[in-house]
Every structure is written in structure tokens, then in C-alpha cells.
Amino acid sequence: MLTIPIEVRFRDLDAIGHVNNAVYLTYLEQARLAYWAELTGRVDLRSIDIILARVEIDYRSPVSLGESLDVAVRCVSLRRSSCTLALILTERKSGRLVAEAQNVVVYYDYAAGRSLPIPETLRQRIRELDPEVAETSAPGGVS
Amino acid sequence: MLTIPIEVRFRDLDAIGHVNNAVYLTYLEQARLAYWAELTGRVDLRSIDIILARVEIDYRSPVSLGESLDVAVRCVSLRRSSCTLALILTERKSGRLVAEAQNVVVYYDYAAGRSLPIPETLRQRIRELDPEVAETSAPGGVS
Amino acid sequence: MLTIPIEVRFRDLDAIGHVNNAVYLTYLEQARLAYWAELTGRVDLRSIDIILARVEIDYRSPVSLGESLDVAVRCVSLRRSSCTLALILTERKSGRLVAEAQNVVVYYDYAAGRSLPIPETLRQRIRELDPEVAETSAPGGVS
Amino acid sequence: MLTIPIEVRFRDLDAIGHVNNAVYLTYLEQARLAYWAELTGRVDLRSIDIILARVEIDYRSPVSLGESLDVAVRCVSLRRSSCTLALILTERKSGRLVAEAQNVVVYYDYAAGRSLPIPETLRQRIRELDPEVAETSAPGGVS
Numbered sequence: 416m417l418t419i420p421i422e423v424r425f426r427d428l429d430a431i432g433h434v435n436n437a438v439y440l441t442y443l444e445q446a447r448l449a450y451w452a453e454l455t456g457r458v459d460l461r462s463i464d465i466i467l468a469r470v471e472i473d474y475r476s477p478v479s480l481g482e483s484l485d486v487a488v489r490c491v492s493l494r495r496s497s498c499t500l501a502l503i504l505t506e507r508k509s510g511r512l513v514a515e516a517q518n519v520v521v522y523y524d525y526a527a528g529r530s531l532p533i534p535e536t537l538r539q540r541i542r543e544l545d546p547e548v549a550e551t552s553a554p555g556g557v558s
Numbered sequence: 559m560l561t562i563p564i565e566v567r568f569r570d571l572d573a574i575g576h577v578n579n580a581v582y583l584t585y586l587e588q589a590r591l592a593y594w595a596e597l598t599g600r601v602d603l604r605s606i607d608i609i610l611a612r613v614e615i616d617y618r619s620p621v622s623l624g625e626s627l628d629v630a631v632r633c634v635s636l637r638r639s640s641c642t643l644a645l646i647l648t649e650r651k652s653g654r655l656v657a658e659a660q661n662v663v664v665y666y667d668y669a670a671g672r673s674l675p676i677p678e679t680l681r682q683r684i685r686e687l688d689p690e691v692a693e694t695s696a697p698g699g700v701s
Numbered sequence: 702m703l704t705i706p707i708e709v710r711f712r713d714l715d716a717i718g719h720v721n722n723a724v725y726l727t728y729l730e731q732a733r734l735a736y737w738a739e740l741t742g743r744v745d746l747r748s749i750d751i752i753l754a755r756v757e758i759d760y761r762s763p764v765s766l767g768e769s770l771d772v773a774v775r776c777v778s779l780r781r782s783s784c785t786l787a788l789i790l791t792e793r794k795s796g797r798l799v800a801e802a803q804n805v806v807v808y809y810d811y812a813a814g815r816s817l818p819i820p821e822t823l824r825q826r827i828r829e830l831d832p833e834v835a836e837t838s839a840p841g842g843v844s
Numbered sequence: 845m846l847t848i849p850i851e852v853r854f855r856d857l858d859a860i861g862h863v864n865n866a867v868y869l870t871y872l873e874q875a876r877l878a879y880w881a882e883l884t885g886r887v888d889l890r891s892i893d894i895i896l897a898r899v900e901i902d903y904r905s906p907v908s909l910g911e912s913l914d915v916a917v918r919c920v921s922l923r924r925s926s927c928t929l930a931l932i933l934t935e936r937k938s939g940r941l942v943a944e945a946q947n948v949v950v951y952y953d954y955a956a957g958r959s960l961p962i963p964e965t966l967r968q969r970i971r972e973l974d975p976e977v978a979e980t981s982a983p984g985g986v987s
Contacts, residue, residue, distance in 0.1 A: 422851060425877055426723060426870045428716040430603050430766065431668065432889055435712060436610045437587065440580035441855045448854055458910050460573050460861055467579045471614045480716065481887050525574065565708060568734055569727045569866060571859040573909065575746055578855060584712045591711055601767050603718055623859065624744050716889050717954065722896045723869035730866065746859050753865045757900045811860065 416489040419449045433477035446486040454540045469519040475512045483507040492549040496530040497521045559632040562592045576620035589629040597683045612662035618655045626650040635692045639673040640664040702775040705735045719763035732772040740826045755805035761798045769793040778835040782816040783807045845918040848878045862906035875915040883969045898948040904941045912936040921978040925959040926950040
């Protein structure tokens, strides 16, 4: 598991006065990229080799200006060329649950436009970060 | 069902060169608000009386600069104080499927901070727009 | 001169309830790219050969949800490797002045990381679109 | 003078691979709000009593993923109901100049929709933070 801090910007709010629902996906993206950087040791743009296939998110409580968030991300299941990340957003000071999400991420060759098997070195790093990850070899769909 | 057009902006793309995953939720938001305006006849900020509780989205194909989208939105299930919208994003010229989403929307009193039963006048308008909507009176959860 | 339409999105508003100041630059960007596409006939990402060097913008009146904008863009001065675009944003129905801006745009080789002289074919197209453009050969600075 | 840190997000980049020009205004906004919070001791949404009238910004060097910024903001001139802030963006590690901006900010009553004289208590706080601020009582325009 990895936890990353998020500073809420004024621009993240919408006209209702809370962080806009779409911005949560930007927070999730920051957490995914940090998790991937932790796995691979690489942070540059050219090294991005994952693509987002699916998001589920439950909004649990609104976020106001002046609040700060933490996003905890861990890999809960690992397949041949994709994995599922579970992400939990909490407000830093109060610990209040803000949102829960699952992201399906595919190991991807952007040049070729197709998925690739996740290399064993990455799989091993995932097991180290998240020892309880479930591994399946399910083919088909986003396998 | 209601279909709304979306013009892709340069700013909607990210460093990978495609529309960013979070921006899809902004497109869904435009469609939800248009659907709600169609139901209620009101479009001003003060009349917003829905809150987003949950999003599921499957990204089916990337969107490039110069493409335009259509978002079809229909209400697929209607509960006491919430409903589920199914949204389908397609590229306008090619008809290519871009993403599929489900949104759970709660009828909400922002001043009081709590959900409200969806009034019968709105329920009737939803049935007119989406005659095949499933109606349940399931309590609990986001009912 | 070229005029392009902008549809205001809910996400363009901020917590004050009006279109956020930064979003105006996204509207200007749409107008710049449309102007450049009109000049060059090209719209794909790879063909972007301009970089923004400077913006001046005066915010004249706030924009609310439900309003639509037009952005008029014309080239007011043309130098060796840069030009100045004047942009005027108005609300479509009322014609109300919303903002006035000037953008300095540099003809740029992204691969080499340096400015280039604007080719004569482009200069000629600019003169056709904006016959009153002032031409100077001022060197130095953003020339 | 006040200096605030900015963490660059992946979403801040555009399809060219650098922080998008419009996002700089979001960074400026964070710095303006922090400066105003420092003056007034208030940070909640309801207490926002300034409106942005004008921005000038010169983009000096592009910002890449993985870089972090500092924004230094100081008040350079103080008028009856408005002031000019000078903002300098630098990359944190290298100290590289990224952008320079001036913002004209008006003390504003949002409920009444008009500017107000800046109260003497705020003027005094500005003088304490920025002893070299120029004070003029110029009327007219954005005075």
C-alpha cells in the first residue's frame, strides 16, 4: 500500500462549493502514477505504460476548501495483463472517509496500441508492496 | 433518452494525447444536467437538487483532438430518492463506442444536507422520457 | 478575423458561481487553435507549431451557467517569428462584452526548442484573414 | 511577500507534454488566495471578497512532469479599491524562472456586485507584508 497526499485547490471546487466529482479522478490518477512510479522507479512521461480501463467510485462525503486529502492505494488483484487497484480517499485532519474507488489498469504498449503481459519483475514488486494481492490468470475481457 | 453533443477541447487532452479519463466525468456531468433540465425545465445553479453518489465507467476507446462526442443518457432504474442513469459516449462521425457509464444520482436537499423522496411529478417525467425505467422501492443504501 | 463559439460547461464555473478566470485561457486557446487551423489547414496535434509567450486579459463581466460565448480572434501585428492576436469574448445572446485579451504567439519548432521565422505562405494567409495587420520586422525579445 | 509551493499534477500537463498555459492561472489563484488569507486570517469560501480584473503573464520556460513550483507573490501597488500583485513562478529545485505575472485584484462586494474601498486594516497588513508597496489614490477605471 502507498499513501499520497493531495492538496485541494480552489479550482477543484465547483459551483456547489465542494470538490467536483470529476476532480476525484484526477486525485486517483495522482495516486496511480505514484504507485506505478514506486513499482518501476520511473517517473517520466515516456515511461507511462499503463492505461485506465475502468473506474468505480463511491462518493462518501463532500470536500470543502481548506481540507486536505490522503489517497491510499493498493493492488487487490493481479491478472495476466491488468490489475485492480483499490483506492481510499480520506480527509487528513479528521480521517473522514471521502470516497472509495476501484480502478482497473492495463499494462499497455501505447506505440502498438495493445495490452502486454505484466512482466514478472513488476509482479514481484506488486507482491512486495501488497502481499495480500489476489493473483488470477483469468483470460478474456480485460485480462 | 436524451442525447447531448460534446465538443472536445484541446485542454481535455492529457500528455498522452487523448482525452483524459477525468474529463469523461465532466462530459457525463453535462449530460446529467441536461437530462435534469429536461425533466424539470430549470437550468439555473440554485435549482440543482441532485448529488452524484456513484460512478462506474468503462473506457472503450481513446478520443483524439478533432473528434466530437455524443452522450446518450437514460434513466434505467428509479428508487425512492435516487435513480441510476446509463450513459453511452460515442464519437459523432464514426459512431465508435467511446465509453459506457452508470451514475447513481440522489435527489438531495443541499441546504439540509440530506436526500429527499423524488416527487411524483419528476417520476412521471422520467417515465415519459424513459418508458422502460425499472421502478423499485428498495430502501437502504442509496435508496 | 475568425469567430468561434464556446459552450460553457458546468465544470467551467468555480465556487463563486461564475466561469473561473483560468478557464478563459482555455477559451482563448480554442480560438487560437481554430485561427491557426484556418491559416494552415491542419488540425492534428503533431502539426502544432506555435507556443504561447504572453497573455494579457481584462475581465469585463462574469459569465453564468446557461450562457454561451463567442470568441473573435484577429491578428493585429506580425513580426519575424511571432504575432499578436487580439481576442474579444462576448456573450452570444446579449452581445455583452465578457473579456478582452491579447496573446503573443511564437512560431516554434518544438523538436528543436526554438523559434522560427514565420514562413511567407503563412504571412500571406494572415494578411488575407486580417488585412489590417501591422507588420514589423522588429528583432529582439519575442520578435 | 509570501511564497507558496505548488505540486504539479499529471492533469496540469497538456498534449504538448508541458503544464498548460491556463493552469498557470490556477497556480496564480492559489497564491492570491494564500496572500489574501495571510492578510485577513480567513480562508473560508464565504469570506472571499476580491475579484480578478486583469492578468498579464509572460511564460518564460515550460514545466515538465516531476517538477515542483514556488510562487512568490507581493503587492506592488495599492489603490483605493484595488491592488496589483506581482507574481513570480520558479521551479523549486533549479530555481529556474518559469513565468512572471501581474494581477489586478479588486476589493469587491459580491452580494452588491460592486467594488469597495479597501479598509485601512487591510491596507496596514499589506504594508507590513510588502513595505515597498506604492500607494496611489488614483480614481477611475479599476481604481
